[in-house]
Amino acid sequence: MNSDSSQIPAQPLNPEPKLSVEASDTSERLDLSSDGGDRLYQRVAELQRIEQELKQEIASLQATKKTLLDQISSSQIALGRMVQESLTELEQRKQTLQITVEQLERRQDRIRNEMKTTFAGVSQDLAIRVQGFKDYLVGSLQDLAAAAEQLDLVPQQIPSETVVIKEAMPSGEALTPAFASQGFQEQTNQIQKLLDQYRTRPDYYGPPWQLRRTFEPIHAERAAYWFFTQGGKGALRSMGSRLQNILVASAIISVLRSLYDDDLRPLILVNSPERLGEWRRGLQDCLGLARADFSPDRGVVLFEAPEPLAIKADRLLKDGYMPLVIVDETEDQISLSVLQFPLWLAFARDPQAPTYSYDRY
Numbered sequence: 001m002n003s004d005s006s007q008i009p010a011q012p013l014n015p016e017p018k019l020s021v022e023a024s025d026t027s028e029r030l031d032l033s034s035d036g037g038d039r040l041y042q043r044v045a046e047l048q049r050i051e052q053e054l055k056q057e058i059a060s061l062q063a064t065k066k067t068l069l070d071q072i073s074s075s076q077i078a079l080g081r082m083v084q085e086s087l088t089e090l091e092q093r094k095q096t097l098q099i100t101v102e103q104l105e106r107r108q109d110r111i112r113n114e115m116k117t118t119f120a121g122v123s124q125d126l127a128i129r130v131q132g133f134k135d136y137l138v139g140s141l142q143d144l145a146a147a148a149e150q151l152d153l154v155p156q157q158i159p160s161e162t163v164v165i166k167e168a169m170p171s172g173e174a175l176t177p178a179f180a181s182q183g184f185q186e187q188t189n190q191i192q193k194l195l196d197q198y199r200t201r202p203d204y205y206g207p208p209w210q211l212r213r214t215f216e217p218i219h220a221e222r223a224a225y226w227f228f229t230q231g232g233k234g235a236l237r238s239m240g241s242r243l244q245n246i247l248v249a250s251a252i253i254s255v256l257r258s259l260y261d262d263d264l265r266p267l268i269l270v271n272s273p274e275r276l277g278e279w280r281r282g283l284q285d286c287l288g289l290a291r292a293d294f295s296p297d298r299g300v301v302l303f304e305a306p307e308p309l310a311i312k313a314d315r316l317l318k319d320g321y322m323p324l325v326i327v328d329e330t331e332d333q334i335s336l337s338v339l340q341f342p343l344w345l346a347f348a349r350d351p352q353a354p355t356y357s358y359d360r361y
Contacts, residue, residue, distance in 0.1 A: 187259065191227050194255045195220050208288045211254045213247055223251050226345060233339075235346040238329045242275070245347045246282035249326050252345060254287060260322045266300045267309050269338065270328040276302045279328070306335035313341050 198215035206212055222236050239245050256264050270276045283289055283300060293299035296312070303309040313323040325338050327346035334346060 188228065190259070191255055192224070194258060195223055195251070198251055198254070206288065208290070208293070209254060209257045210288070211251050211286060212288050213250070213286050215247070215251060219244070219248050219251060222248050223255070226252060227255070232343045234344075235348045238347045238349050240350065242278060242329070243282060245329060246279060247286060249345060249347075250283060250286035253283075253324065256322075256324060256343070262298070263321050264324060265298075265316050265321050266324045266326060267313055268300060268302045268326050268328070269304075269306060269309050269331060270302065271304060271330055273304070275328060275330065276304065306338050310335065310337035310340075313338075317341070 195215075198211045199217060199220045202212070202214050203210065204212050218239075222239070226232065226234060226236055236248065239248065253264070253266050268276070268279050270279055279302065280294060280300075289299065294302065301309075301312060303312070309325065313325060316323045322343065323341055325341055325344035327334055327338065327344070329347035329349055331346070338344060
């Protein structure tokens with residue numbers, strides 16, 4: 001045993017391989033730690049970069065938001081100012097329109113009052129002046145043709161001034177008005193009642209031959225004076241306007257129409273076609289007459305000369321009708337033949353009043 005032990009040499013321990021393995025493990029760990037740190041560092045740097053970008057984007061968005069808010073605020077202020085200015089302008093226009101409407105309403109009332117107080121107003125006066133001659137030409141041809149058929153074309157030796165109406169009126173058939181007589185109190189009351197009705201309760205849409213215009217007290221006084229003082233025969237001082245005279249004559253015709261009905265035949269004497277047209281329009285407006293009411297056979301007849309009028313009135317009396325002769329104010333001289341009839345009305349110019357422009361056509 002000893003020999004064997006002495007023969008096998010003792011082998012020494014070798015620790016170096018262990019150290020080498022441990023060193024390599026440590027080196028691997030250091031490498032791994034170094035790689036993880038680099039990646040972490042890069043990640044952190046990237047995150048910081050992203051953070052900076054986000055901060056810059058947020059700052060940009062905040063600036064944009066501020067700009068937009070400023071723009072919105074400016075727009076709201078401008079819009080508010082615009083709305084306020086528009087409202088102010090609309091309010092001003094509203095006030096202007098209200099003032100204009102009030103002015104037009106006052107003007108309308110003034111025109112209505114003027115039409116009531118001046119019979120037909122300025123517009124009616126102008127319309128009569130412009131269309132008078134035209135209306136006369138349209139309607140007078142038939143009147144002249146019918147009158148020519150009834151005229152006696154045989155020459156007469158008796159002058160017009162010597163026309164004796166009394167020979168043409170039988171004593172038992174003549175219609176003799178007596179408005180001023182005490183024996184006709186009922187007729188007088190009826191006339192006064194009609195004049196009061198025209199003055200206080202005008203009917204602008206009444207039947208034909210009834211007065212349709214405002215009748216002032218001054219008009220009623222002239223009509224009453226002609227009925228009760230002059231007895232249906234006399235001259236009245238002109239009202240200063242042909243339209244006013246037509247109004248008075250229309251009231252008289254309306255009253256007589258209620259008394260004599262269809263037997264009344266108004267005969268108008270005017271010395272020019274223009275004035276005949278004016279009388280035609282005025283009577284149509286005041287009495288609601290139609291064109292058929294201006295005819296030699298019925299209604300109103302218009303004349304330019306007294307001789308045909310006297311012949312027509314004479315025939316009407318023979319036939320039992322009641323002629324009413326009305327003479328325009330432009331007739332300076334009246335034929336005696338016209339004054340022989342039971343009813344006649346002449347308008348005379350006022351010598352003290354300023355000269356009225358009767359010939360302004």
